[in-house]
Amino acid sequence: MDNLFAPAVGEWQRVSPRLATVRRILLSSAAAVVVLVGVVLVLVLPDLWWIGTPVAVIGLAGGVWGWTWAGRNQRSWGYAENADDLLVTRGVMFKRLVAIPYGRMQFVDVEAGPLDRAYGIATVTLHTASSETAADIPGLPAEEATRLRNRLTELGESRGAGL
Template sequence: MPGLFAPPTAEWKRVSLRLRDAHRYAFVLPGAVAGLAVTVVAHILLERWWLTVLLAVVVAGGSVWGWVWAARHQAAWGYAENAEDLYVTSGIMWRRLVSVPYGRMQYVDVQAGPLARRFGIARITLHTASPDTAATIPGLPADEAQRLRDRLTELGEAHGAGL
């Protein structure tokens, strides 16, 4: 089964570690602060030490899980450029491999919200006529996203796509 998700070229290009940092900043930090606030309020209102300890353990467990998830999520993304198509892989538990032929691309979409811009990353989405072959690559450094956008646009035009 390992060959099923093997890269078609030498190896997968991985997305930036800044995607991991952005996820941690967006989910783990606010979750831990909110969880701590709920724990303190529950302790003040209910005055039950065991409930306070239980809530603190749940908050700590959720924060640790989020911290680990962010790293694994980032590490699961990869892409490989081939002569005729672009391969994108993702997924931790349910692996996914998408092959998008350059000639099938209709347009390339680049997105970067406020948090992504703060971390210097962007998301590229390749759109085709079929929603099953559309592919997204999050967490690309801004310069790599620009390079990939321009390259995919050129290759799409060269292979007869309607970019």
């Protein structure tokens, strides 16, 4: 079954482990807010402990789950540059493989929020006419995102010239 998701040529290029770090920071922050709300409910309204306690426990459980998920998700991302298309794979439980022909690319986005920039990573998004074949590659080191954007733009222009 693993051959189903193997690139035809070469090996998968993996995204930066810093993607997991950024996602852990975001998920931990959200979980901390939920835990804090639960604790405040218990302290301020002790008669409603039966609401505050589950909220705090759910926040804590969500934080632990998110911490584990971030690492597994980061390790599942990969991309491979073939002669005619770009392959992008992701997913742990439900794997997905998208093949995007260079000639079908309309434009390439590079995006990085403040936390992404602080950790030196970016997301490259490939757009085609079909929303089904658009693909994101999050967590690329900034230099690799720039290289990939330039290469894909160049290949897209040369391959799409006959359309």
